[in-house]
Amino acid sequence: MKKSLGPGTWLYPTPVFVVGTYDAAGKPNVMTVAWGGICCSKPPCVAISVRKATYTYASLMEKKEFTISIPTEKQVVPADFFGTASGRDTDKFAAAGLTPVRSELVHAPYVGEFPFVLECRIVHVAELGLHTLFAAEILDVKVDESCLDERGRPTAALMRPIWWGPSENRYYGTGEDLGKGFAVGRVLQPGGD
């Protein structure tokens, strides 16, 4: 039996994107964002949504570029911290003891210790209400070699990314491998085995 809960931003899973920008003075900053996801395959694009009131918003509007660093199960503490402090009055990298690395392709820093990084350039901005959506082209993906499988592909089983449950407000790790995409459902095709 389904229960109606009314309107709300409850959806599973939501990602834990650590968005990196330089502020007007050139100071590296990061902010954790759960509102976002891939939004186009060609060109490859990702969307993030940010409130106007955040320190990151001004940097995004000014620089039009950012990074996304993805934390692992062992990095949930800094990932959560980056979503609670403000870059206005805190050097979040220093407080977390993590390293801001200057990107090669965009004017934005990423978290050196996080294993998976996207370098992004904004291509579309939409004002939706409390949040502004920034769709951005992914110019490069950089991944720790320890997260690549024998074919050189990133794999969650090695990377152990985290996600967030927005209703209960809890983080979760990488669960069981449930099988291959465009494959496990074939049993339901006519003539599928």
Added chain:
Amino acid sequence: MKKSLGPGTWLYPTPVFVVGTYDAAGKPNVMTVAWGGICCSKPPCVAISVRKATYTYASLMEKKEFTISIPTEKQVVPADFFGTASGRDTDKFAAAGLTPVRSELVHAPYVGEFPFVLECRIVHVAELGLHTLFAAEILDVKVDESCLDERGRPTAALMRPIWWGPSENRYYGTGEDLGKGFAVGRVLQPGGD
């Protein structure tokens, strides 16, 4: 050491959204979408991205409304199937033995057996390239009572949602509970304990 992999739609996690629409003849259809996420808190909005070539695209443009049904670890087979067959020539609900349920608030069907449903009305459309982004207001969230915790909140630990790793093309289940949001990171605040 980080390795540059070039541009790509590799990001973790990506969701498994089963998007429900009625076609022009009123036939219920579903399509699995991994490109999307929450995009605004007030009004609550979600974004999905769909290729123009899909059967769902025309229904979205015509009806301006859709649902998102979220599958569990035990429903990975129909969720994957919904992403491989086309509604043009397949009654996907019938093939999967699942029930199309007419939504209360929007003109779109959802998957009765899936535990978590959003009813959505499109508010913004952006052509980004191969994919079109649809941002939609969430008018209601409907959840199986079996997925609600003692405080009546949806919780992933009971719901067991799945997600997809886009590079290795594999599904994963709900992992370990890693702690509370806006809480586990407090140890890094000045004076944090």
